[in-house]
Amino acid sequence: MKPRVTINLNNKGELEIWLNEAGRDLLVKELRNLSAQSDHFHLQPEGFIDQVPTQSRAYREGDQVLEWGKVLFRPDEWDRKYFPHVFEPTDTSGS
16 A cells, blocks of 8 residues: 555644555654654655655645645754753743
8 A cells, every 4th residue: 555645734724644554654654763863854745755755635625735844853952952942931821
C-alpha cells in the first residue's frame, strides 16, 4: 500500500493531517528517527526527495491543502541556547 498523507487547514483554520496506514507508519518512522544528528525531515509532493510524500487533493471543499512542510527536532538544550524566548510564559489573559 502506498503512503497517503494529506495536510490541510480546515475552514476554522485548524491543522488536520489525514493518513492511511502506510502514511501513518512512514510519518511515525520519520518522527522516531529524529535526533541531534538527523534533526529534520520534509513533507512534500510525491516525486521530490524520498521522505514523506504529501497529496494535493483535499478531502473537503474549502480545505486549504498544504503540500510543503518541514518537521524540526528541537532539543530543549538547543532552544535554551538559540531560542530562549520559547520558554517564556505565554500571557493568556487577553489584556
